Amino acid sequence: MPTEVLESCLRRIEETDGRLSVFVHLDVSGARDMAAASDRAYRAGTPRGRLDGIPVGIKDIIDVAGMPTRCGSRIMPDHPVTSDASVTRTLREQGAIILGKVATHEFANGLPSLDLPAPPARNPWNVDHHPGGSSSGSGAGVAAGMFPLGIGTDTGGSARHPASACGIVGLKPTYGAISREGVFPLSPSLDTVGLLTRSTRDAAIALEALAHPSAADPSSVTMPWTTLSGGTSDAEGLRIAYVRHFHEQDVIADPEVAAGLDRAAELFSNAGARVDDYQLAAADEYFAVNRVILHSDAYAIHQDFLKDQPQDYGAAQRESLLVGAFVGAADLVRAQMRRTELVQQMARCFAEYDIILCASSMDPAGRFDDPAGTARTYARQARTPFNVTGAPAISLMSGLASNGLPISIQLAARPCDEPALIRAAAAYETIAGAMPKAFDPA
Numbered sequence: 110m111p112t113e114v115l116e117s118c119l120r121r122i123e124e125t126d127g128r129l130s131v132f133v134h135l136d137v138s139g140a141r142d143m144a145a146a147s148d149r150a151y152r153a154g155t156p157r158g159r160l161d162g163i164p165v166g167i168k169d170i171i172d173v174a175g176m177p178t179r180c181g182s183r184i185m186p187d188h189p190v191t192s193d194a195s196v197t198r199t200l201r202e203q204g205a206i207i208l209g210k211v212a213t214h215e216f217a218n219g220l221p222s223l224d225l226p227a228p229p230a231r232n233p234w235n236v237d238h239h240p241g242g243s244s245s246g247s248g249a250g251v252a253a254g255m256f257p258l259g260i261g262t263d264t265g266g267s268a269r270h271p272a273s274a275c276g277i278v279g280l281k282p283t284y285g286a287i288s289r290e291g292v293f294p295l296s297p298s299l300d301t302v303g304l305l306t307r308s309t310r311d312a313a314i315a316l317e318a319l320a321h322p323s324a325a326d327p328s329s330v331t332m333p334w335t336t337l338s339g340g341t342s343d344a345e346g347l348r349i350a351y352v353r354h355f356h357e358q359d360v361i362a363d364p365e366v367a368a369g370l371d372r373a374a375e376l377f378s379n380a381g382a383r384v385d386d387y388q389l390a391a392a393d394e395y396f397a398v399n400r401v402i403l404h405s406d407a408y409a410i411h412q413d414f415l416k417d418q419p420q421d422y423g424a425a426q427r428e429s430l431l432v433g434a435f436v437g438a439a440d441l442v443r444a445q446m447r448r449t450e451l452v453q454q455m456a457r458c459f460a461e462y463d464i465i466l467c468a469s470s471m472d473p474a475g476r477f478d479d480p481a482g483t484a485r486t487y488a489r490q491a492r493t494p495f496n497v498t499g500a501p502a503i504s505l506m507s508g509l510a511s512n513g514l515p516i517s518i519q520l521a522a523r524p525c526d527e528p529a530l531i532r533a534a535a536a537y538e539t540i541a542g543a544m545p546k547a548f549d550p551a
Contacts, residue, residue, distance in 0.1 A: 111147035111162030115140055115206055118164045121254045121548070122208075128236050130228045131250040133169050134176045134210040140164065143206040150204060159318040161204025164256040168247050169210040170217050171260060171302075172291040173197050180293050181215045181225055183421040184414050194291025195323045196260060196302055203318045208256055211246025215426040217262055217295045218243060218407065220487055221477065222423045231477075232274060233547035234514050238474040239483055241274030243267040247305045248275045254548035258315055259305035264295045265399050266469075266492030268303025269504035269519065274474040276506040276515030276547060278534070280304045280312040281492075283524045284499035285330040287316075288323035296406035297328070299399065299496050307546075309534040312503070313337035316527065334528050342535035344380035349533070350387035350462040355491040359392035362471040362489075366516045369507035370468060373518045376540045377466070377533075384466070387458060390451055395494040398451065401436055401444035408433020448497055455498045459523035464533045466520055467491050469504040473514035495521050503534050506544045 119137060126132055147162035156162070167173055170180045172194040179185045193201065200207060212230040215222060221229035221239050230245040232238040233253040240249040244261025248271020251259045261268040263281040272279025280303060287302035294300055302319070306312040317337050322329040351374050356362035362370075378384045408415075411430045419427055458465065468491040475483035495502035502521040510516050520537070522530035 110151060111206065112141070112144040114162060115144040115164055118208065118254070118256055125233070125253050125255070129231050129233060129249050129253055131166070131211050131230050131246045131253065131255060132209050133179065133212055133227050133246070136176065136207070136209045139175070140206050140208050147204050147206065156204060158203030159314050160200060160258070162206060163258055164206045164208050165200055165258045165260060166208050166211040166247055166250045166256045167197065167260045168244050168262060169213050170262060170293040171197060173207060173210060176210055178293060179226065180217070181213045181227065182423070182426070183226055184418060192291065195288035195326065196319055197291065199319050199321065205258070211250055211259065213245060214243035215423050216293065216411070217264065217267060219425050219429050220484055221245070222425055224423045232474050232514070234276065237476050237478070238514060239274065239477060241271035241474060242487070244271050244303065244305065248272055248277060248279065251275070251277050251305045251307060252547045257307060257311060261303045261305055262292060262295070263301045263303035263496065264299045264403060265496050266490055268305060269469055269492045269502065270487070270490065272305055272504040273470040273517035274515065276544065278306045278309055278312050279504040280316065281495060281502050282316055282320065282527060283330070283332070283501045285328045286320045286332055288321065288326040288329045290323045290325040294406070294410055296403040298402050298406055301496070309503070309505070309531060309538055310338055313531045332527070333525055337527055337531045340528055340532055342532055342539060344377050344382040344533065344536040344540065347377065347382040347464055347533055347536070348462040349377055349382050349384045349464045349466050350458050351384055352387055352389050352465055352467040354388060355392050356468040356471060360471050360489050360491065362468055363473070363510070363516070365510045366468060366471055369516050370466070370518055373507060373537060373541070374466060376537070380536065380540045387462065387465070389458065389494070390454060392491055392494065394447070395451060395497045398444045398448050398497050399493045401440050402448070404433035405436040405441050408436070452498045455500065456523070463529045464520055464522055466518065469517045469519035473510045473512060473516055491519065500524050501527050501530050503530055505534055505537055507541070509545055
């Protein structure tokens, strides 16, 4: 029953959160009330939705009524907000058990920092290493067994990075699939609500429940599908474009990461998929477009805070946000024009192929005592192309590196074709076999 599941999660939180710093606000009483309501619904044979009784951790840039939204920053007031974000309302309607708010990098941007109100979340595989970000608590909490569903955001890879670092599944849906009403923005031109789970099936069920448009978020869209979790999960006949230049030429990946990608290509081919090498624009072109748009948007959002209370930002965040002051109108127009070209180029790829296979992170997670190395692992990635184009993408564990930390692959599909993406991801999980876990609830 849901109460039993919740109590197991609460025990796990009590055992591990002192080391992992996942939660910034934990509502045990409220969660128990929600679990009791789920128990009653199941006993009556009338569960309220696909997520009834599922414990959830929510990134602390997403409003939950009755809890503060601090965004990992001193800038934001430490008092409860009065209304839910759209995604939070849907979680409640679906019967989910909201445990509380979990750690994020300051305003969902930058790197782990030690000069903020709460300590950074840590990696359940090794607490000396970061768990990825900016949805750091969402990823670490799922990997540690604190909750099976983490709600994050993804503007340049911020849900898929923790999935890569923590050995779980990170899904960035199509831009606009999940409403962002009530989510503090980093870059409205790029922001997407993302999902972190233990399996592709769990991610599919969550996306089925949460994908819907909102009048308050004009970028939200009605998806052309209603179910994701009941379809075929074999690779036979899939057409896969292997974009190996992202990790072999543009950003040279760790050899173990590269080997995991080659193995994935071979597994897909042996399972009946057509796998061809494919050339997109260089990764740096996507990074450049993303940087200009993100910095311009973020500075516009934060310029009053930066003027009135600059001292309340962490040093790294303040420096990052101020970069946007130097983005001119011509820079932004050129970036948007190049973005259109990149979208069109990727559309040509998807006219011939169902799926793109490429790297997610180029390295295992870096160490907290090596800030330069950590910054390097954040920058060395191939997630940003799918933020720029709006395509759905998913990060999946491919194994463990020799240092005992997870490594990953990434799959992407054409916008709004989550059914193909989920099919390919589920097929990969089957043909790759069971992966080790930081915590196995079984």
